[in-house]
Amino acid sequence: MVQNEIVDRDTYRKIKKMNRQKLTIFILQYGDQLLGEQGKTIDLPALEAELSKIKGIGGKRLDEIMTVIEKFLDV
Template sequence: MNREKLTKFILQYGDELLGEQVKTIDLPALEAELSKIKGIGDKRLKEIMVVIEKFLDV
């Protein structure tokens, strides 16, 4: 394997590894943290969570 082929292989392998990474959000933990913000009541919190879930396609 020459240098060009090795470089191509390493870059392709790196791209595949990055593609496998999945970020997750703990929605109950997020909701708990948002509920601690002064001025956000239960009703507003539910509205916010609906928007977040819609954005994440949950």
């Protein structure tokens, strides 16, 4: 079984020297980079259109749902 290196040797050495605060910042930035590379995004209008097709979800309830989703996405 072949394992891909996630962290190269130089990065590993830098991580070993980091304190907790610097490591936290590094992990958050690294995670953002990985998510950006995957190119995953959410199309909110398309999501809203699909949710509106669900039986029992009216306009008012849909607005409440979209508000919660946008809150979690920081939109």
